[in-house]
Structure formats: C-alpha cells, structure tokens
Amino acid sequence: MTIVLALSIAVLVGEAIGGYVSHSLALVADAGHMLADVGAIGLALWVSHVADRPATPERSFGLLRLEILAAFINGAVLILIALGIGFEAYRRIRAPSAVHSGLMLTIASVSLAANLAGAAVMHRGHAHSLNERGVYLHILSDALGSLSALVAAAIILATGQTLADPVVSLLIGVLILQGAWGLTRESVDILLEATPAHISLANVHSGIAALPGVTSVHDLHVWTLTSGVVAMSGHMVVRNPEDHQRILEAVQHRMEKLGIHHVTVQIEKDPICE
Numbered sequence: 001m002t003i004v005l006a007l008s009i010a011v012l013v014g015e016a017i018g019g020y021v022s023h024s025l026a027l028v029a030d031a032g033h034m035l036a037d038v039g040a041i042g043l044a045l046w047v048s049h050v051a052d053r054p055a056t057p058e059r060s061f062g063l064l065r066l067e068i069l070a071a072f073i074n075g076a077v078l079i080l081i082a083l084g085i086g087f088e089a090y091r092r093i094r095a096p097s098a099v100h101s102g103l104m105l106t107i108a109s110v111s112l113a114a115n116l117a118g119a120a121v122m123h124r125g126h127a128h129s130l131n132e133r134g135v136y137l138h139i140l141s142d143a144l145g146s147l148s149a150l151v152a153a154a155i156i157l158a159t160g161q162t163l164a165d166p167v168v169s170l171l172i173g174v175l176i177l178q179g180a181w182g183l184t185r186e187s188v189d190i191l192l193e194a195t196p197a198h199i200s201l202a203n204v205h206s207g208i209a210a211l212p213g214v215t216s217v218h219d220l221h222v223w224t225l226t227s228g229v230v231a232m233s234g235h236m237v238v239r240n241p242e243d244h245q246r247i248l249e250a251v252q253h254r255m256e257k258l259g260i261h262h263v264t265v266q267i268e269k270d271p272i273c274e
Contacts, residue, residue, distance in 0.1 A: 001041055001044060001045045001048065001122070001132070001135055002045060003118070003121050004041055004118040004121055004122055004135060004139060005038065005041045005042060005045060007114045007115070007117060007118045008034055008037050008038050008041055008118065008139075008142070009038055010114060011034055011110075011111045011114045011115060011142065011146075012031055012034035012035055012037075012038055014107055014110060014111060015027045015028075015030050015031035015034060015107060015111055016028070016031040016034075016035075018103060018104065018106075018107035019031050019104075019107075021100065021103060022099060022100035022101075022103040022104045022107070023098055023099050023100060024099050024100070024104040024149065024152075024153070024165055025088060025089065025092050025165050025166055025169045027104055027107060027108065027149055029085045029088065029089070029145065029169045029172060029173070030111070030142065030145035030146060030149055030172065032081060032084070032085070034142060036077045036078065036081050036138075037138040037139070037142060039077075040070075040073070040074040040077060040078075040134065040135070040138055041135050041138065043070050043073065043074070044070050044074065044132070044134060044135045047066045047067055047069075047070040048067070048132075050063050050066055061225060064225055064226040064229065065191075065225065065226055067226050067227060068187050068190045068191060068226055068227075069187075069191070070134065071133070071134040071183060071186075071187040072184060072187035072188060072191065074134035074135075074137075074138065074180075074183065075134065075180045075181070075182075075183035075184030075185075075187060076180075076184055078137075078138070078141070078176055078177075078179070078180030078183070078184075079177060079180045079181065079184065081173075081176060082173040082174070082176040082177035082180060083173070083177075085169055085170070085172060085173035085176070086170055086173040086174075088166075088169070089166040089167070089169040089170040089173065090166075090170070091166075092165065092166035092169070093163065093166045093167065093170075096162045096163050096165075096166065098162060099153075099156055099162050099165050101153045101154075101156035101157040102153075102157065104149065104152070104153040104156070104165075105150065105153035105154060105157060107149075108146050108147075108149035108150040108153055109150055111142075111146040111149070112143060112146035112147055112150055115139055115142040115143035115145075115146050116143055118139045118142075118143075119136065119139045119140055119143055122135055122136040122139055123136070133183065133227075134183055137179045137180070137183055140179070141172075141175060141176045141179055141180075144172065144175050144176075145172045145175075145176075148168040148169075148171055148172050149168065149172075151164075151168060152164040152165050152167075152168035152169075189224075190223075190224045190226075193221075193223035193224075194223065195222045195223065196222065196223070196224050196230055198259070199222055199230065199258055199259065199260070201220065201222055203258065204220060204222055204232065204234075204255070204258060204260070205217050205220055207254045207255075207258070208220075208234065208236055208251055208254070208265075209236075211247055211250050211251065211254075212243075213238055213239075213240060213243040213246070213247055214236050214237070214238055214247060215236075215237040215238065215239060216236065216237045216271065217234060217235070217236045217237075218234070218235050218236075218237075218271060219233075219234055219235045220232075220233075220234035220235075221233050221234065222260065225262065229261070229262060230259055230260045230261065230262065231260070231262035231263075231264070232255055232260045232262070232263050232264070233263075233264040233265070233266075234264075234265055234266070235265070235266045235267075235268055235271070235272065236251075236265060236266075236267060236268070237267075237268050237269070237270065237271055238267050238268070238269070239269060241269075244267055247267070248265060248267070251263065251265055
C-alpha cells in the first residue's frame with residue numbers, strides 16, 4: 001500500500017496540472033478521484049498497522065474492526081465522488097468546452113501505466129482483506145478513469161468532438177459508483193453483524209442439531225469480526241453431562257469446515273432462553 005500511495009500521489013499531481021492546462025474534465029474528474037484515493041489509501045495503510053495492536057481489557061478484540069470502518073469510509077467517499085463527477089459531466093454535456101487533446105492523451109497514458117502498476121501490486125491481497133479490497137477498487141477505478149480519459153482524448157484528437165470528454169467522465173462515474181456500492185454494502189453488513197453471505201445459518205443450525213446427544217439448538221448467531229474472521233455463538237441443550245466435551249469438539253470441527261473459527265457455545269440441561 002505504501003508503493004500504491006506513492007504512485008497515486010504522482011498521478012494526482014500530474015492529472016490535476018494536466019487537466020487544468022488541457023481543460024479536460026475527464027482528467028480533472030480522475031484527479032479529484034485520485035485526491036480521495038490518496039486519503040483513502042493513507043487511511044487504509046494506517047489502519048493496517050493499528051489493527052495489529054494487541055487486545056486490551058477495554059478492547060478485547062483489539063482494533064480489528066477499524067479495517068471494516070476504513071472500508072466503509074472508502075466506499076462512501078467513492079459514492080460522493082461518483083455523484084460529483086456525474087453532475088459536472090451533465091453540466092459539460094450541456095455546455096461543451098475546448099479541450100487540448102494532445103496533452104490530455106499524454107497525461108492519460110502515463111496515468112494509466114502508473115495505475116496498472118498499482119493494481120498489480122495490490123492484486124494478491126485484495127481477496128483476503130476488505131481493507132485491501134477497498135484500496136484495490138480505488139486503484140482499479142483510477143485505471144478505468146485513465147483508460148476512459150485516454151479513449152476520450154483519442155476521439156477528440158481524431159474527430160474534434162469535445163463532447164467525448166464529459167460523456168467518458170460520466171462513464172467513469174458510473175463505474176466508480178458500481179464498485180463503491182458493493183464495498184459500502186458489504187462493510188455495512190459486517191458492521192451490522194449480519195450473517196456472512198457465504199454461510200447459511202440454517203446449515204449451521206442443522207450441523208449442530210444433528211450431533212448425537214444434542215436435544216435442541218437456540219439463540220444462534222453468526223457474524224464477521226473482520227476480513228477472514230467469522231464468529232459463532234449459540235446455546236444447545238445436552239441432557240447427559242458426560243457428552244459435553246465430545247459434543248463441544250464435534251461442534252468446533254463442524255464449524256471449522258464451514259469457515260467459522262471463533263466458536264462460543266453454551267451447553268444447557270434445559271433451555272435457558274428462546
């Protein structure tokens with residue numbers, strides 16, 4: 001993320017100056033997006049270090065959930081940027097302005113190369129961490145923005161149609177909005193402690209209830225603490241005290257097969273709560 005942050009700052013400065021000089025909304029839009037990216041990547045980098053701090057009596061899980069909060073902030077900022085780009089593109093479509101396509105083409109090409117390099121750096125970790133996924137989505141949307149600006153510059157250079165600049169900017173906004181919405185929705189689900197999408201609560205219930213010696217299962221919850229850390233808690237009725245250890249080990253084993261590694265189970269002789 002440090003490498004990606006340095007690349008993003010370089011692209012931001014280049015696109016901001018180039019967009020201003022060439023009067024290109026596509027470059028200015030992408031520069032505005034890059035400004036948010038620099039803040040978002042800086043936040044994600046800080047969170048990745050802070051989240052490793054050990055747990056304390058006041059915070060028994062440490063600061064693991066800062067990763068999810070950072071992902072939510074990244075997604076929300078991207079949504080606002082996409083809406084802002086769309087508004088400015090609409091204004092430019094109604095009143096097109098002159099664009100220096102040659103300079104725009106050069107800057108967009110360099111920006112695209114830098115963003116692709118950043119995406120390559122982040123590719124390995126994006127599937128395992130929501131925080132890194134947020135950064136990866138930022139970089140991918142930047143690459144799409146640079147590619148779109150490149151296409152718009154080529155169209156303007158070939159045809160003289162400056163309308164291509166705001167139209168492409170609008171497309172950039174839509175692409176950013178699509179990725180940002182998914183990231184924001186997933187982080188909100190985790191913050192609300194929703195059941196992870198890849199785990200069926202019914203399967204968790206039936207997997208425990210089917211164990212010999214288990215009479216019933218109730219007050220069952222499954223949620224995500226942070227990326228890759230899924231927790232489960234529940235109550236189960238076991239009449240024979242001699243079966244407790246065997247059943248607990250069986251529950252742990254079955255939950256691990258479902259991808260749940262943090263398991264807390266309360267064993268009762270009679271149901272305490274519904």
